[in-house]
Amino acid sequence: MRIFRKITTPSNYHHHQLRSYVSTCRAVVLPSFGGADKLQLRSDVPVPPLKPNHVLVRTRAVSVNPLDTRMRSGYGRSIFEPLLPLILGRDVSGEVAAVGESVRSVIVGQEVFGALHPTAVRGTYTDYAILSDDEVTPKPTSLSHVEASAIPFAALTAWRALKSTARISEGQRILIVGGGGAVGFAAIQIAVAAGCNVATTCGSQSVDRILAVGAEQAVDYVAEDVELAIKGKFDAVLDTIGVPETERMGINFLKRGGHYMTLQGEAASLTDRFGLAIGLPAATTFLLKRQIQYRYSHGIEYSWTFMRADIEGLIEIRKLCEAGKMKIPVDKTFPITQVKEAHEAKDNKLIPGKVVLELD
Ligand SMILES: NC(=O)c1ccc[n+]([C@@H]2O[C@H](COP(=O)([O-])OP(=O)(O)OC[C@H]3O[C@@H](n4cnc5c(N)ncnc54)[C@H](OP(=O)(O)O)[C@@H]3O)[C@@H](O)[C@H]2O)c1
Missing domain, CATH: 3.90.180.10 (Medium-chain alcohol dehydrogenases, catalytic domain)
Structure with a gap:
């Protein structure tokens, strides 16, 4: 060097x-x-x-x-x-x-x-x-x-979805699908700190850790029937898994006007398959179609969310860490x-x- x-x-x-x-x-x-x-x-x-x-x-x-x-x-x-x-x-x-x-x-x-x-x-x-x-x-x-x-990449991904896209606020009910992973666990802590009531799905090994940071409910998706275990409707769903069955479930758990956000947006996979020139417009069309479809069928907002650099978010995340409210x-x-x-x-x-x- x-x-x-x-x-x-x-x-x-x-x-x-x-x-x-x-x-x-x-x-x-x-x-x-x-x-x-x-x-x-x-x-x-x-x-x-x-x-x-x-x-x-x-x-x-x-x-x-x-x-x-x-x-x-x-x-x-x-x-x-x-x-x-x-x-x-x-x-x-x-x-x-x-x-x-x-x-x-x-x-x-x-x-x-x-x-x-x-x-x-x-x-x-x-x-x-x-x-x-x-x-x-x-x-x-x-x-x-x-x-x-x-912390930063996972927490900023969660921040972008919950704060910038869904604009969560105190008293709202938030469902995190896959709360055991880094993004899911950061999302739980951000939503709890914002005064929301949080439910989540996770593996059995993550249940205690998730309840300890303030989630109201942590459902083991292997041992339990998630759709029976979780009651009521939510203002926002962050789906870190993003497969067709978690998407269907997440959408059905939303109140009208609620936000469904998946981390598995298909922009990259479509451009990898078809190249930038065809894949990118195809991804945009695909997303738009789905947004319109869900607005009509369920009255909800559908989005692909992505991590983005956000200095205000990063500073807030640092403050949560300093207050002992954010740890991965x-x-x-x-x-x-x-x-x-x-x-x-x-x-x-x-x-x-x-x-x-x-x-x-
Ligand atoms: N769009 C973006 O900008 C963006 C940004 C960051 C991450 N991501 C994507 O988001 C995903 C999560 O990222 P991460 O950093 O949090 O990864 P991670 O820390 O590896 O977490 C993944 C977790 O998902 C859980 N899981 C797997 N299948 C599940 C299911 N059916 N139901 C509930 N939980 C399930 C597992 O938890 P258990 O052990 O509890 O089962 C695992 O710990 C990855 O696919 C990643 O590529 C996207």
Whole structure:
């Protein structure tokens, strides 16, 4: 790794900081799509120059999201194939190593956490990650880097659905389908903190953990008949599973005017199948048709929701963490040198909970 330092120029002297510029660093590179064996840990990966709104983060921990293993296998190839080699990874926790000239929200040396947009090509599986200033915020001091890195991508996905799309409010009833996963568990905590009454479906091993954070009901979808166990109608349903039967069930649980939101929007799968030129308009048409159909048949709003960088959401998530109202348990950590083993373990469903990669 080569590092050279530069003293700040008078024009940005008010930052009172010495900026470190790193020209190359260690990163896990994906040269082509496929299994975990495609991942290559390289030591001489270029660090591009920072744009004015960029934050260079010395990475300490990154969590493995389902998007990482899916992208590795070729999900989103219609977008990513021309951009190979990729660096996977969306979440990050670490320290600010340098900032672009317009960054005011964080300073060099500060501990931060955050997440990249789903389509970012240079991800966080690297010693030096680059994020925009609207993608990072100071890390909650109560959390370790490992704990913090598990949160932003999942929590921002849940935030986008519940706060930006459904605009949940106090006293509403919210159903989370799949509350045992990272997004589902974050969604439960966001809805509870907003004063909603929350019901969820999950595996038996997640029931106690979900009730402990304030959900009113956690139904084991394997042992129980969900449609009999859950009573009444809901203002919003977040479906993290998004298969036809959870969609049908979720829609039937909604009040008129309620929101059904699935995380399994088909924009990427359709563009992968038919290419961007045909797949993208096909996805738009497909979604519109379904929205109109459900508006007529059930009087509900139907949407595909996606994670999106949202600095206000990230700051609120940090506040929830600081108040002890947001946590995502980490099941296992791997050093970044064992990234293949970490991906294999997720592919083979050997570890049900969150996996985090550590960079020293
Ligand atoms: N659209 C987006 O922008 C976006 C963003 C993030 C994630 N996602 C997608 O959303 C999904 C969840 O992501 P995640 O990060 O939360 O993954 P995760 O932490 O791996 O969670 C997945 C969980 O789903 C649960 N599950 C599986 N089948 C179920 C069923 N039939 N009913 C209820 N629960 C079931 C399992 O929990 P139990 O152990 O309790 O069974 C599992 O822990 C993934 O498919 C991911 O690709 C989409």
